[in-house]
Each structure stands twice: as C-alpha cells, then as structure tokens.
Amino acid sequence: MTSVMLDPAAAQPDAPAPVLEVRGLSVQFDGFKALDGVDLTVQTGELRFLIGPNGAGKTTLIDCITGLTTPSAGEVLFEGRALGRSREHARVRMGIGRSFQTPTVFESLTVLDNLDLADSFRRRLPALFLRRRGVSDAVARTLERIRLDGVADRLAGTLSHGQKQWLEIGMLLVQGPRLLLLDEPVAGMSPDERLETGALLQELAADHTVVVIEHDMAFLRRFAHCVTVLHEGRVLSEGTVEQVQADPVVREVYLGRSRDERSGAAPPPVPLEVLP
Amino acid sequence: MSATALVEASAPATAAKARGRAVAGRARSWPARVAFGLFAATLIALPGLLGDPASVRQWAEWLCYAMVAVGLDLAWGYGGMLALGQGLFFGLGAYAMGMHLSLEQVPAGALPEFMGLYSDYTELPLLWRPFSSFWFAAAAAVLLPVLFAGLLGLLVFKRRIRGPFFAILTQATAVIFALVLVGNLKLTAGFNGLTGFTQVFGRSKYDASTGTWLFTIAAGGLLVVLAVAMKVVNSRYGKLLQATRDSEDRVRFLGYDPAIVKTVAFCIAAGMAGLAGAIAAPVFGIVSPGQFDFLPSILFICWVAVGGRGTLWGAVVGAIAVNWARVTVSAARPDDWQYLQGLLFVLVLAFVPGGLAGVIRSLWHRVAAKRASPPAVASASAPAEATT
Secondary structure, X not given: OXXXXXXXXXXXXXXXXXXXXXXXXXXXXXXXEEEEEEEEEEXXXXXXXXXXXXXXXXXXXXXXXXXXOOOOEEEEEEOOEEOOOOOHHHHHHHOEEEOXXXXXXXXXXXXXXXXXXXXXXXXXXXXXXXXXXXXXXXXXXXXXXXXXXXXXXXXXXXXOHHHHHHHHHHHHHOOOOOEEEEEOOOOOOOHHHHHHHHHHHHHHHHHOOXXXXXXXXXXXXXXXXXXXXXXXXXXXXXXXXXXXXXXXXXXXXXXXXXXXXXXXXXXXXXXXXXXX | OHHHHHHHHHHHHHHHHHHHHHHOOOOOOHHHHHHXXXXXXXXXXXXXXXXOHHHHHHHHHHHHHHHHHHHHHHHHHHOOOOOOOHHHHHHHHHHHHHHHHHHHOOOOOOOOHHHHHHOOOOOOOOOOHHHHOHHHHHHHHHHHHHHHHHHHHHHHHHOOOOOHHHHHHHHHHHHHHHHHXXXXXXXXXXXXXXXOOOEEOOEEOOOHHXXXXXXXXXXXXXXXXXXXXXXXXXXXXXXXXHHHHHOHHHHHOOOOOHHHHXXXXXXXXXXXXXXXXXXXXXXXXXXXXXXXOHHHHHXXXXXXXXXXXXXXXXXXXXXXXXXXXHHHHHHHOOOOHHHHHHHHHHHHHHHOOOXXXXXXXXXXXXXXXHHHOOOOOHHHOHHHHHHO
C-alpha cells in the first residue's frame, strides 16, 4: 500500500482486467461487413492508435464501443463487464468518453457553459434547475489545461476549429472518463495546432487510457506507442509504429510502394489515406 | 509514485480555482429584472388605461394566449420541439375548469344543464364528480396536461422520433382530442361545448368588476409563467435544453438522456398551456372543441415565430401583437385577416427567422456598436467605468 489510488476499479493490482476488451466483433450494414471478427485489448494507461484506410472500420469500431452501433456478433467488455445493449449515455456514465471527427460543441453556449454541462453530467435532474454559481475546480483546471481560460465567456461558435477540438477534448476530460476514444483529433488542424494537440494528448495519456483514430503519419510517428492497423473490417497488424511499418503484410496491403519511408532524416508526412 | 503525483496535482488546482472564478463572469440579470418589473407595472395599470370592459376581457384572453406561447417557446424555441398540438393541453386545462364552472351554475350534486338535454343521466357521472371542487379542477388543469405530455414525450423521444414526425404526432393528438370531445356528447356537450358560466367563482359574470378581476388573475398567471420560464432558461437545465436542441447526439455522449431532457421541457410547456386554459375558461365564457383543435395549435406556433422564438419576451409580445392585429384588422376589413395572417407567417419564416425580438436585437447591436466604435480603445473598459 505504498500508493494512493483514487479509482476503486483500478485498485486491484493482482488481476487488472483490461480497460477495454473487444471480442470477435462483427457489424453488417445491408450485407456489407464493416467489421469482421475484430479482437482488441487495451490495458489501463495505454495510448493506442488505430489506423487504417477509409472504410477499414475504425469509426464503426468506436461506434460499437460507445453504443451508437449495435454489433451483429461479438461483444465489448469495459473493465471486465460486458456492455451488452446499454445505451450511449449509460456508457458515458460508466466512464467511456468519445469525441467525433468533426468537433461538436454547443455553439450557442459559452465555452464555460459547455464545460460546465459536461462537468454536471452526474447531477440529478432536479439539481440542474439551479442556476450555476461560480465554477467548479474541475472546470477551472480543465479550462487551463485545454488553453481556453482566456476565452471562457465567449460563445463556443466563435472559436477556431482547433479551439473547438480542444474544447471537445476538455469536455471529455472534465468528466474523468476511464477510457477516452478520440476520432481524428487533429483532422483539419494547422501544423501548430497539431503539435499543441499532440502535446495535450501526451499529457492526457499520462493519466488516462486513450484510443486515438488517426491518419496522419507524421503525427503518428511522433506520438504513438502502440498501433493497431485495421483493414476491411479486420485487424491486420498490431505493434509499435516501427513494427507495423516493417510488417510486410501492412506494407503490401497498405503502404504499397513507399518503401523508403523511414530512411530520411525528415520524412515527409505521408498520410496513409492516399492509398486505395 | 502516484502519491507524490497527486500532491503535486492538487497544488496548482487552487490557483486555477481562483483564476477560474475571475474568468467566469455571470450574465447580468438586472436588465431582465427591470423589464419584468416594467411589464408587471404595465399589466397592473392596463385595465384602468383601457377602461372599456370588452377590451379588458379581450386583453385577459391575450394574456392567456401569451402563457401558452411562453411554454411553447420553451419547447420549440429553446428545446427545438415543434409541438403542433398545444391546443390539446390548453383544452385539457380549459375543460377541467369549464367542468367546475358548469357545476357551479347548478346546486351541489345536480347535473349540469346540458346533460338534461343530451343525456339520460340521473346522477352526476363519475368523471364529473371531483370537478365540483375548485382545487381539484385547478390541479387537474395543470397536472393532466403534464401527465399526458410526460407519457407522450417519453414514448416519442425514447424512440428518437423528432422533427416533422414529432410535429405531426402532436398535431394528431390535438385533432383526436377535439374528435373525442365532439364524439362524447353526453359527457362534454359535444360541439357546442360548455357554456352559460353566469356565476364565475362566486361572482356574477355581469358584474363590471368581474372582468377586471379575471384580467388580474390572467396577468398574475402570465407573470408566474414568465418568471418560471426565466428561471428554467437560466438554469443549467436551460443550457442543457438548448444544447439538446443544437446537437442531441452530443448531449447523449455527454452522459445525459436527451429523451428525459426533452420530455421535461414538453411537460413544462404542457403545464403552462393547461394553466392558461384554466384561466381562459371563465374569460372566454365558453369551452368548446373548436377552440382547441389543430387550427389554434398552429396559431400558437405562428405567434411565437412572429414574436421571436428562443426569446421569452418574443413569445409574449408575439401572442399579444398578432392578436391585437387580428382584432384591429378584422374590425376594419373582416374578410382580409386570414390572408394577412398567412402572409405574415410566411414572411416571418422566410425573411425574419428571429421574429420581432430578432429585429430588435440586431437593431440594438447596431446602435451599441455605433456608440462603442468611436473611442475604439476605450470600449473595453467603458462598462466598468460606467458602473463605478
């Protein structure tokens, strides 16, 4: 008992159930197999990147984990518990947070209100009828962490694209999720914003379990520890960035001819997207 | 190792707290309070200013409509639910109070007059009995709509039915309600409705002061409804409601159930419509199906749109202004109002989606911007100086 654990679920060092366990997950849309027997295990504290060309099933996988899509076979376990058919908001309350490809913040509310609503999600309905007084510590801390403390009273609709993405991440953070699922958090960002977001992600990964969908190779190389490659609804490969890039199957199916990728000192940011 | 990490983590938290509080400016509430006070004062003075009892009665009617409009604005303007059947809730409230008033006209235990004509009842039907109590009728007028809206809302929103489907569904409930009223002649007096309220809560309808008295009740009702709506809008729930309007899925992934959020707003709107109906029954002096079917339900939407959806004052002003225009135009050119009303609605939807309130707001911003622009540098500190 040398360390103080805040989280009761994590306080069993002997038998740590993986935060996320996906077993034989399949999804069909009108006969098309979006996912075909996917297995995925994410341990506590991991920062896992999920890559794959368009239509590989990355977003569908996240949709299944969050309850937006019902799988036709297989199951998803969160901290050892099967999620079954529980609804989206119930899964959020269990501790699964997600962001979307396009940042969706509430544009007609202020930045502060956005965060405050996220922070209040465990309050009972009658308590929501009280007017907000002051700002909770969690909200104040998060405002700073996502670098938006200067624009707290502005309408979220007036933020830049990157700021909206951070606000969305902040809304996730303030809820203290035990699993964070981020769908293309740097899509559409400027190079500077990408770097800052990457730094933010690394900060997050220090005390959260994070699964990130990302296309950008440069970003991946810089920030990824462990990568899972999806292709046509199956897991193609899994390992470190180097391992995955060296995997001949991945190279053949996915990277195609760009063999000299890793040789240069400053490799060009080749998005994995470009290949069919 | 995590113990030290935690200690370190808590130190900057207090600093962040102080900074966060400084950042979090709360919206100033005094302009809303002043406006509310002025509005209340106007309502108190109005019967004296109008003088004419007929006008006072008419205004009382409009205030009841304004109550419905405020509730509808919560559901539609803030919650994004195009509720096309508010007539149902308005009607439930009106019928609940209308039944009580019908019983007030006859000795205790006796049948209301119409039952002698249309039915073979020898004693008061079970459904009618509790309505001899005013408090039961008043409670039922508000609670029945709330209950019905709650059931309908959960049924519809849990299944994620929204948009036009929700609108059609609510519209259908209003139509069915009117059909049920017409179809149950023995219990409801059918198409003719409940009439002949010569005694109104122990006062004579012909007494000159009764009109003013009813106006005062309507004004009080509207002020209460408005105050409640303002509280709701400014609360966390109010923000959540707007968030649900803007992106239901995002709210879901914030850990809230949008179905519950929407149902609550729908219930509040229904309760307000029910209260309005209960007050409107003695004001109208008649409660009949035609007052509560689909047409009035659509008109409620029209008023809120003209006044400005998403602003509570817009709903109040819209309901009163359009009705005032109706009476004024109808007096001069009786045949033209229907066309004018249709045209007004189309024009507002097409060109002024913000309604009257939207126009006033943009004018205000333009004036404020013009006033603020000359000393461009000082503009940020100007409000602070003005208050000291």
